[in-house]
Amino acid sequence: MFGKNRMEYVIKSCSAEDAQALQNLLNEMSMNGWELYSMHEVGDEEESAQLNCIFMREAKPNSSSDGDIINISDFKSQMEKMLSPKLTEYENCLEIQSKIRHEKEQINKIKAELEGEAPASVSRKKLNDKISAGLKELEELRHQLNKATSPDLMYAKLHEEKLAIYLSEELLNYIDTDRDYSGEELVAETVKSRLKITETIGYVIPKVVFKDDENLNTCEFSIKIRGMEVFRAGVCPNYLMFYADELHTEHKIKNSITLEDEITGRKIIWVEKDKTKDFWQKGITPSEYIAKALEYVAVKYVDDLLDYEDIDKYLDVVEKENEFLVENIVPDILTYSDLKYLMTSLIKERVSIKNITYIFEKINDFADEGSKVDILNKIRLSLSRQICKSYVNEDGETISAFEISEKTYSDLVMSCDETEDSLIKIDGTLAEKLANKLMKQAKKLNIYAPKLIVPMEYRQIFFTLLSLYINNITVLAPEEIGCNYKIESLGEI
Known part of the structure; x- marks a missing residue:
């Protein structure tokens, strides 16, 4: 479907000072079915200016392309970056000042020529017209300089996107319909995730902005909240992701890639799509994985969103x-x-x-x-019944969770120091040790989302501390479980 509109591009150059050469080039390319996409002047004061003309046409199926034709779908964005670099405010200011100086020099030259002309001569009238045009151009440049140095320009920069997903060059076809179709529907997957979070916990994830980032590694993406990066990971195009403990394979699959999931900490395996047709499990596509990361980030950093x-x-x-x-x-x-x-x-x-x-x-x-x-x-x-229902075992009667030993509880509670501002200071090393012990015991039982029982008074503090080290931690209070469910202790920490 998308292949029918695939475009091909070619660059042709000619002198910026030779109007006839430009006209001949445009006529020649038009006769061969090419349309002018864009034109860029390159060069500096020391070199003669050149015009780089980018032409495009719809790619012909099964046709042999000329050597200088580029049949890549990301050509357009790459060429725009190379040939139309956006000037910084500083560079723009320097350029305007340079133009003002040049315009003043031209006006002074014309004034010098005027001194040798007769008062009513035709040449004097032409020179006066040139000065008038030069002064008008000078006034316009001064107006541009005032605009470039205005504080309003700085105020316009006082904004950061709430939520943005940055993609490396290789992943841009997941969102850009002008590129070759990759089979991935990232925009749709993020909408699906946002609807899921709205339905399950009533939280509306803000609008997601997609951007490219040339500083990312190959096939990498990152998520930023208000300009700060909070998540970064890689995906494998044309592969499906599986959790290693669910794949149940005895031998390493050829060309598979083994990594650690940044969200759960579990071992994951990326397998080529054509090798997964007979798998019982349904793998996760790259777009689905990016959408899962979006869900995770939006909930974890909801305070900032x-x-x-x-x-x-x-x-x-x-x-x-x-x-x-x-x-x-x-x-x-x-x-x-x-x-x-x-x-x-x-x-x-x-x-x-x-x-x-x-x-x-x-x-x-x-x-x-x-x-x-x-x-x-x-x-x-x-809301205790609603909360506990999400964590009950398959029998519908018990909740399996770890408990805090009296020693650990007393150590942490005794280390709490409440200041006059009602801030509670806790020794971070104790919290980290507790998190490590909890994850160590949980992994022995193949548990990747551990639950912990803590008295109501300190439940919120324990969650805040442990969530710094464990992404999928759940902290419940005995008072919340109450008589609704039984507690199955998995051991003391």
């Missing part, structure tokens, strides 16, 4: 169903900052806020009963 504008949208939803809740809570009882803390704390632990009006009813119930941490704990207790 969810802003007051998003809070307003949630408030609009609640207001349509129960106007009293919004009027009663905001801003007299809780500020936007408090609401953001409560909502992001729930989202980070994948507690659904899809029933946002019910969440606000609970916030209203508990708003006068302590700090925002206390409110969060009470909201979680109200």
Whole structure:
């Protein structure tokens, strides 16, 4: 389908000072079915200027191309980068100043010529017209310089994309319909992931911007939040990804690539697509893997993504169903900052806020009963059945989890130092040791998303600490499990 519109390109050059040569070139290429795509002047003051003309036409099937025709789909973007480099503000300013100096020199030369001309001569009139045109051009250049040095230009730069996926050159055909079709539908996969997160936990991932990054390694992608890189990994085009522990293969598959998953820490194997036809498991495509990374990043770094504008949208939803809740809570009882803390704390632990009006009813119930941490704990207790249902075993009755030993618990709690600003300082080395011990025991049991039982009072602190080292950690409180389910202890940490 996409192959029918594949284009081919060719570059031809001629002197910028020879208008006839340019006309002959355009006529010749037009007769051979080529259309002018773009024209760029190259060269400097020391060399005569040249015009690089890029021509394009629809590629003919099964035709032998000339040696100078380039049949690559990414030619257009690469050539635009080479032949149309965008000047920085500094370079633009220097260029305008250089043009102003040149224009002044030209005007002074014309003025010198005027001194030798008779007052009413034809030549004097022509020179006056040239000065008039030069002064007009000089005024335009000064206007450009004022614009280039205006603070407004700097203010326009005070913005970073909320959420952006950067792709290496090899992966750009996943999103660019002008390139050869790769079989990947990255844009559609990211939409699917965003819908999935909205359906499961009620969190609307912001708009995703796709950009290319020439600094990335081959077949690599990265995800940035507000300009800061938070995730980077590689994919293998024309391969499918499998988790090694699910593949159950005794021998290494030819040409397969073994890596470690940046999200789960599990061993993964990329296998060529044509070798997976008889596999029981359905592999993950490169686009699906990038979309999975997007899900992971959007939830993990929700504090940086969810802003007051998003809070307003949630408030609009609640207001349509129960106007009293919004009027009663905001801003007299809780500020936007408090609401953001409560909502992001729930989202980070994948507690659904899809029933946002019910969440606000609970916030209203508990708003006068302590700090925002206390409110969060009470909201979680109200949602305990929903929370625990996600972690129950296949028998529907028990939750398998690790527990904190009395010694570990006392060591960590005793190391907590609450300051006058209500900030709690904890020894980071103790938290790292705990995370390492937990993952070591979990791996022995082939568990890659461990669950930990911690008293309600310190549950939030334990999650915040351990999530720095373990991506798929779940921390539950005995009070949340209550009488709904039994606890199967997997051992003490």
